Amino acid sequence: MTKEIEISYNENGTIDNEKTGTLIADLKSLFKAPVLIANALPVFVGFWLALHFTGGSLLASSKLFWLTIIGSTVLMGGALVLNNWYDVDIDTVMKRTQKRPTVTGNMSLKTVLGIGISMSAIGMVMLMFTTMEAAIYAFVGWFTYVIMYTMWTKRKYTLNTVIGSVSGAVTPMIGWAAIAPSYHLVPIMLFIILFIWQMPHTFAIAMRKYNEYKAANVAMLPVVRGFKMTKRQMFVYIACLLPLPFYLGSLGMVFIVLATLLNIGFLAMSIQGFFTKDDDKWAFAMFLYSVNYIAILFMLMIAVTLPIFQ
Template sequence: MSKDVKPSPQKAGKTATSNKQNTNSLLADLRALFKAAVLIANVLPVFSGFWLALYFTNASFSDHWRLFLLLMIGSTFVMAGALIINNWYDVDIDTVMDRTKNRPTVTGNISLKVVLTMGITFTILGFILLLFTTIEATIYAFIGWFVYVVLYTMWSKRKYTLNTVIGSVSGAVTPLIGWTAIESGFHLVPIVLFLILFIFQMPHTFAIAMKKYNEYKAAEVAMLPVVYGFEMTKRQMVIYIACLLPLPFFLSSLGTAFMIIATLLNIGWLAVGISGFFTKNDLKWAHVNFLYSVNYVTILFLMMVIVTLPVFH
């Protein structure tokens, strides 16, 4: 009778370590493929838009929790699909840029055919789920997807500095997706949220483009700092930041505390922007702007939810 042969403890340990490393590598590849940070940043405004629509229509979350799940999963899938397709299409320039050279499309850890299939599948599943919410929410999601995938990724990114303006539209529609799952988008609040996100993305993206100037230049991507230089970029950043100043006052219905905090955030960012005209280290200044912009949009949209919680009324 044959006996079972048990692996040695050393071999078993090596196998377990190898499996763990493979799992960690796969998760890292998926995070890069989905652009996890970007995806999360776009999901928050969808939630904020939905929450504010409930607040302004005096609707109950408990009555709409199924709609909420369909909205959040569907919109996340659509955005994930767009980001994955962006990775698939941009593999040639991602190979040149240091910040993207570890993406699985570049390393070959996930084949381009699989990546494209994933992008299309997530997109279709997302739209199917959103169709169970409202047509208007689905339309805004499609606008965001189409602008990002076709007008930004495939058309303008490599050719025109206006690529940032075009790409900003896709990120700015996210609160409208959330809002219109409950109420029509023809309302002051979601329109202002759209404007905040649209304008915010300009200096935010310019800061990234300045930080990664050499990489964008090597990849021949038509970012503003690459084509027109840092001074022009700084001026445009300050102009866009200044355009944010009046917007909190159109959201007076969210209360005085929100308007004060939002205004202070805007003034602080404007001060950072103006300081760029006197800095000796453009890259360090761009990094400060980038960090400020990330915290700015996170705090702003979390504040919109906090000030409308029942406990504050």
């Protein structure tokens, strides 16, 4: 039996901090806070780089900036909530998701569905006040994640990772398109980098949570094809990242050198996987590297385009 969310009060009329803390934890879990933040960064980078290459100013574009960032974050939050709503049966089986409010019953599925739909609609409307191109990219990301990935491929096909990667890869396109048309080489390369990076990143997670995905009957590559095939694919995808910094020469030599070093380190770690005797430990190291890799890479794009370096 599920129950609706509420703020609880003690007998003296003060807020019950324990229950309120539980509510906050539930909301963080429902919105997948780390994932939401990680997806907001590429939107900002896309917006920032579009301003840089068009000679725009963040201060002069502040209204458009907030519409883009808030609108895309709300829309992505709605998509993540809908994912929680639809995947409640899987989340009940998997240990890492058993504390989600959809599983514990702290939020009713009806409430979660309402939140997901409302946030998706609000975010979409906000983005339509930026540019139609940005709104289209945002819808593509939402549709790919909610419909194509969550409701169709996740449980049936190992290609679910490829489909899911599209939704994350369009995020910098949203930010860029809010400022200028996205047929520029830079946003296209950002899309490609994010798309390719998500593959080894997701495979590392799937390897670590192999038993959980298997129990939940989710068609992740390690479950269906095994670890050896997964490691080979991780190596191939990471190798595909190697030439990409050279297409971003407009960001300067410092960026090219540092991004290439990050790629070499990533590739070296993937090669290590062919010789490791502890797959779980290696997969965790790959996960940590992948998270730091993408954060450093995108923050580096901001750093090298700051006025003090121009």
